[in-house]
Amino acid sequence: MIHVIAFYLFAVMTIGSGAITILSRNPVHSVLWLILAFFNAAGLMILVGAEFIAMLLVIVYVGAVAVLFLFVVMMLDIDFAELRAGFVKNFPFGMLIAVVLLAEMVLGIGAYKAGALQLGTPDGTAAQPLGTSNIEAIGALLYSRYLFLFEAAGIILLVAMIGAIVLTHRQRGDTRGQKISKQIARRPDEATVNVKPEVGKGVSL
Numbered sequence: 001m002i003h004v005i006a007f008y009l010f011a012v013m014t015i016g017s018g019a020i021t022i023l024s025r026n027p028v029h030s031v032l033w034l035i036l037a038f039f040n041a042a043g044l045m046i047l048v049g050a051e052f053i054a055m056l057l058v059i060v061y062v063g064a065v066a067v068l069f070l071f072v073v074m075m076l077d078i079d080f081a082e083l084r085a086g087f088v089k090n091f092p093f094g095m096l097i098a099v100v101l102l103a104e105m106v107l108g109i110g111a112y113k114a115g116a117l118q119l120g121t122p123d124g125t126a127a128q129p130l131g132t133s134n135i136e137a138i139g140a141l142l143y144s145r146y147l148f149l150f151e152a153a154g155i156i157l158l159v160a161m162i163g164a165i166v167l168t169h170r171q172r173g174d175t176r177g178q179k180i181s182k183q184i185a186r187r188p189d190e191a192t193v194n195v196k197p198e199v200g201k202g203v204s205l
Contacts, residue, residue: 014040027073
């Protein structure tokens with residue numbers, strides 16, 4: 001009975017949070033509701049026994065992506081009038097994309113029910129012993145059968161990270177280097193000068 005109550009609770013909260021994420025006018029509130037939707041989706045994954053996916057939702061999406069969205073939205077100076085103008089301008093194109101995606105989904109579901117599409121079925125070669133958790137099974141599969149693909153994905157991510165650092169790192173030649181020892185040895189009377197500026201004269205640099 002507790003599983004049924006938890007399922008309906010998580011499901012209602014996930015759907016409600018997703019709806020409020022879309023309908024909320026404040027971007028910060030939208031990101032917060034999105035985080036709540038991720039947490040409830042992770043609860044649903046735990047109920048079906050997919051604790052690895054639940055952990056990914058919390059660690060990757062909530063811990064990295066959603067928090068990044070939150071900080072980016074909070075630091076941006078968003079012009080809501082311009083945002084609404086852009087929404088109205090791109091509304092026909094967005095509706096066209098939505099219609100195309102809906103048609104693809106209808107065609108795909110219809111083809112699957114008609115028997116034209118045959119989904120892959122497990123052959124039992126990657127089956128794990130009974131009593132093994134999902135995380136242990138995925139880890140054993142990744143580090144045995146798909147070890148080279150897993151390492152190749154890691155190398156690609158490492159190269160992408162190094163490339164981003166190289167592209168964003170710039171050497172400026174128009175600035176003079178700091179002399180830390182000279183700054184530390186400087187006395188207060190050498191660092192500041194008391195002046196009495198006249199009214200309206202400003203500051204001389």
